[in-house]
Amino acid sequence: MLAALVQAGGSFSRPSVDWHAASPELILLGVGVLITVIDVVWKQRARSLVVGLSSVGLLAALVPVVTLAVDGTPRSMFGGAFVVDDYALIMKAIFLLSAYVVVLMSTNYIAEGDYWENEYYSMLLTSVLGMLLMTSARDLISIFVALELLSIPAYMLATWRKRDLKSNEAGLKYYLMGVFASAIMLYGMSLLYGSAGTTLLTGINKAVSATDKPTAVVTLGVVFVLIGFAFKVSAVPFHTWAPDTYEGAPTPVTAFLSVASKAAGFVGLMNILFVGLIGRSDVYQPLIWILAAASMIVGNTVALRQTNIVRMLAYSSIAHAGYMLAPLAVVSADVVFAGGGSVVVADQALRATVTYLAIYAAANLGAFAVVIAVARKIRTAEIDGYQGLFRYAPGLTVLMTIFLFSLAGIPPLGGWFGKFRVLEALISPGTAWGSTLALLVVVNSVVALYYYGRVAVKMWVEEVPDGDMTPVRVPVSLAAALGLTAVATLAFGVGPGLIGHFTEVSLLAGIGG
């Protein structure tokens, strides 16, 4: 019977696979499977091995990313559904390095709590695998599968402190809101597919920018897809899950969610926006404008009133989502003259957001690493617990100040360059809407300085409340995480050309626009 079926199948030709282009994903998948198998055979006895293996796996996956970047030719597979170009590679590098730092932060935290360790790392690696797929996904189905692949392990990681009610609440809220957003996004995608007849983003771009475009259906599709991603990047008004989830989840997972997961949402959004919908800037520009403005204003204002540092960082990350969304609100295929040459508005916006993502990742991961280190002694995340930190942990205080002021955007720390690129992208098209948004970015940065500064004052100026001056003991891996993020934050600020060189990327080449 099988032979008959094969006969009937006739002319099936195997799709060609560029193994080099797919190798980062394949390495990560291989290591993930290996960890699962090791877990089945040796159970919890293999724990120390698994931590090392996941670090090595993440760094090993970075090797083909570098060789592909050196090679430099854009590669495309499966009829254009899987694309490896400079943009995909820089984002893959950001995801792998962020995940490596998260593993460093997790090592002691997970080993010293009552947590399932081996599964923790397989969840983490699978989530990163989804993020790598997202950077290369150029059709609706790949984007959706990548989004679920990165989200579902994240839902479970958020509830990893099983015996803590807050962690249960964190995971459940994240899961329910996430599934709801996925359903809405899927509905939007089905509308886009229905009006274009193809799931490939390039084909969708042709269909939605044609002169006889089906307007109402496309508009509805764009709105629904945007809502789905707005949830993922925790943009106001789809941010309500973020503070509770961030507070309840294990702190390394919170760092992972606020950096890598958010960045992955941006990557998916940018893929759809730049490759699939750039012809319909009339629909998405106002929507993103509102999302960006609301995220900045609400995020920063509510952060002013927080007494818990994790919740404060959660609202600050909502505000940062607003800064990163802002350049996307002016995206169009127009060409402007800036910096002595002509540049396409869309390219400039893409570079601004990618640059901001990289710099934000370093500073935010660092801030969470300090929170984890300090919590090892003071056992709380209340901001009042940071009083007089300088008296007994001067090193951590200096690092925390660096990270917070980088988030605030003060030169010479990395954050200023990110804000600079965002403002440049907003102002250079010369539209009133863009300039208004730029003004909002500036005003909000000043507001944000207040709550970052308040933590700094508590650490530097005030006295230790209970007089306990025993120093904080920082384990080696956590110290490595702190060192890496601090060096990156300083390097991005002092030598912005460093990151600026890598983020000279474009997504428009794929659509010939």
Added chain:
Amino acid sequence: MSEVIVFFFAAAIILVGAVGVVVARNPVHSALFLVQTLFGVAIIFLIQDANFLAAVQIMVYAGAIVILFLFVIMLLGVDSAEELDVDPIAGQRPLAVVLGAALLGVGLTVVLVAAKGITGARATAGGEHALDNGLSDVERIGRVLFTEYVFAFEATAALLTIAVIGAVVLTRRAAAADMLPDREPASFELPPLAPAIDEEEEH
């Protein structure tokens, strides 16, 4: 002609099932009526030569999803019939009647207005995506699944595996000593999944 007969037969199955879902007092009966409706829809798919959809409809909806409903109903108590005399949300029923009638009206309008456009013929345009190009739908789905969408397909395998692992980790309690995390508190108890129903049944 035979197509018409089968259609009316399937339509009758669907409608009886749909009414049954709403009318049945016992939630288990409602779920079983739902199976009937979904089965009728599968027949309609078969008339349209959508063999794959028909099979998936029965396996996924009638099989997996309704069984999941039944599990939940069992967990919450099989015999707890719905109290129909009290309206939990005031004005809910009149509103449901109005909205239902409106939905029916809209649906009928669309069908009647577009009646001229509906010919029942299959699309022949669109090259390989045409519905009438000689390939069966199972073969066609198989082809795109293992060519254009093979990467997403393989990623789905990883997704399902990790979802199962995570669900097991989150729901299980440590059984063997070598599977214990470092310090499992002895006194820890999960709250029961559903409120105990035994006492109520005895009344």
